[in-house]
Amino acid sequence: MDRSRARQDHFDAVVVGGGHNGLVAATYLAKAGRSVVVLERQDQVGGAAVSAEAFPGTGARLSRYSYLVSLLPQQIIDDLGLDLELVRRRYSSYTPVAGGTSGLLVDNEDRRATRKSFRRIDAGDDAGAFGEFYGGTATLAERLWPTFMKPLLRRAEARELVGDEEIWNDFIEQPLGRVIERSVASDLVRGILLTDGLISTFARASDEDLQQNKCFLYHVVGGGTGDWDVPVGGMGAVSGALERAALAAGVEIRTGAEVTAVAPNGVVHYLPVEENGPMRSVSGEYVLANVTPAVLGRLMGGPSADGFATTAGAAEGAQVKVNLLLSRLPKLKDPEISPEQAFGGTFHINELYSQLDAAYTAAENGRIPSPLPIEIYCHSLADPSILSDSLRESGAHTLTVFSLQTPHRLTHSADHEVLRAELQAAVLESLNSVLAEPIEDCILRDGDGEPCIETKTTLDLEEILGLTGGNIFHGPLSWPFAEDDAPLETPAQRWGVATDHQRVLLCGAGSQRGGGVSGLGGHSAAMALLEES
Incomplete structure (x- = not known):
């Protein structure tokens, strides 16, 4: 922080929050x-x-919160001259059969192997429909993605x-569960098809408010392809x-600067x-x-300040994130799939369609899903x-685990440290259910002899990053277009x-198209x- 400046400076723009969107703007x-x-509360920017x-003393730098890139447009990378390399993953996903020794491996480079994998789990009839389903999302991505860097279209x-019309109605006008159940x-x-609609979104496939549809849409349109890429060097x-x-x-960046108030006349x-x-x-x-809009409301005069009323329930996230450092990848129960294949894409565990619904019911009733x-x-x-x-050289690897159907409301009536331990235990138990050996046998220890595992709850995200309700989207997602009667x-x-x-604009994930690591809120x-x- 520049301590030589006078107590009040004037700029064309004051950016409150040095996350990636703030830096883009x-x-x-x-x-x-x-x-x-840019004013940032933490001692570093990036949010x-x-x-x-x-894990101190290990020499591993993990993407601590967000971890993959899909929605960051190449145009932003080019416009700002970013020195950034993204790597495409060969495997889309691996999903083991619950309680079994087989699973479905979706190989982006080998359609024949993928079809064989469908037959292996007795779902051969779904292979073609699976491709057709994503053919529909590819049309959405191809048509809608180019609009994300332009002023909003109307519905x-x-x-x-x-x-x-069929694609539009399937994914935009009716609950996502209907097209899923009709297709496969x-x-x-x-379950595989539904998961993209439930990332940090506490919902059911059949919910009429369509939050699951909005979440799903953002997960399948990025870059015009829906691919989720790995940032070389981490986030x-x-x-x-x-x-x-x-x-x-x-740009002048002031870290260690905790904003306490924002006035409508531009004084911060x-x-x-x-x-x-x-x-x-x-x-x-x-x-x-x-x-978040809720935080901005408080900074401008209270939690219900004009234009910023946000209920806790509407703003809640629904995930737990666990980072691990392993001495090696664990062995699987599935003898035909190597750990490198299973962990090479998104490894889905206990995410059957029925399990996702049962997990919702458990969490809605205040229980950690099991x-x-x-x-x-x-x-x-x-x-x-x-x-x-x-x-x-030792063969070590990192794992990032992201849970579904674990809403922020679970933190309301429990001791946080106890809850964090219970959630971590639930994650490890779920993971172990598909392994041929306990994951605990593979976890490295740090310089102090402690296991290399850390768990971040929605409450941690709220307290550390200021994300209301631990919601990585800053609040309920909106469509990437305006309603026909919206003022523009x-x-x-x-x-x-x-x-x-x-004189006050949103520039983060709470803006109309701001969810995810995209820079879209900042650009807009x-x-x-x-x-x-």
């Missing part, structure tokens, strides 16, 4: 000649898109652009590239986190808020650069970043501000 504006300051040596315009018969295959490489681009463009008050000095303030022609639906990703298989030379008179409205205050806010001024 700031860099676009600075490259357009605007003066910009949830950071890497850290979670009728988006529908016309998709140009296929296997409980396992149905820290993403935020690092953005920070370098921001500084090169002339903040406290230096590591100092005992007085309150400081800056002002801007515009304030871009890279915080078995707990989980998904696993192994960064080090695709990108070993996050490991030290000695770890790579101002640039902020047209770009999906408007608040009730003309910058475009709206540049159009306005």
Whole structure:
């Protein structure tokens, strides 16, 4: 932090929150000649898109919160000159049969092997329908993705652009469960199709509010293909590239700056986190808020401030994240699938369609689901650069486990440390149900002799990152288009970043198309501000 400055500075834009979206917005504006300051509470920028040596003394830098990239447009990478490499994974997913010794491996490079795998789990009749289902999502991706970097279309315009009434009705107008149940018969295959609709979204396949559909859509349109890629160097490489681009463009970044109030006239008050000095303030022609709408509401006058009322339930996330460092990949119960294949894509465990619904019921009644639906990703298989030379040579690997149907409400009536331990135990139990050996036998120990495993709950995300309810999307997801009767008179409205205050714009995941590590919220806010001024 620059301590020589006067207590109030004036900028063209003040960005509240130095997560990846805030850095994207700031860099676009600075490259357009605007003066910009970013205020970040943590001692580093990047928000949830950071890497850290979670296990001291091991030489492994893990993507601590977010971990894959799909929605970050190549245009943003090119526009900002980001030095960033993304790696495509060969395998889409592996899903073991619950209680069995076989599973479904979806191989992106070998359709024949994938069809054989469908037959192996007695779901041969679903193989063709599985491909047709994703053919529909490919049409959505191809038609809708190019609109994400432009002002919002209206619903009728988006529908016309998709140009296929059956696809539009299946994925946009009715609960996702209907097309899933009509398309395939296997409980396992149905579960695979549904999981993309439940990432950090507490929902059922048949819910009429269609939150599962919105979540699903964002998971299948990225890049126009729906592919989820591995950032070489981990998520820290993403935020690092953005920070370098921001500084090169002339953005001023102040870390350790905890924002305490935002005024409609553009004045922002903040406290230096590591100092005992007085309150400081800056002002801007515009304030871009890279915080949740609920947090912005409090900063502007209270939890129910105009335009920012958000209920706790609506804002809740629904996941637990567990990071592990292993001496080696564990052996599977399935004798025909190697660990490298199973962990090479998304490893689905206890995510049958019926299990996902049962898990919802358990969590709705205040219980941790058993078995707990989980998904696993192994960064080090695709990108070993996050490991030290000695770890790579030893055969070590990282695992990231992400649970489904574990809503924030579970943290309300329990001791947090006890709950974290219970959730971690549930994750390990679920994982062990498909392994031929306990995962505990493969977990390395850190420099202090402690097992290399860390668990982050929704409450941790709320307290550490300021994510209301631990929701990685900042709140309920919205469609990537405006309703036909939505007001689109101002640039902020047209770009999906408007608040009730003309000089305050959203620039994070809470904007119209801001979910995920995409930079879209930051891009939209910058475009709206540049159009306005």
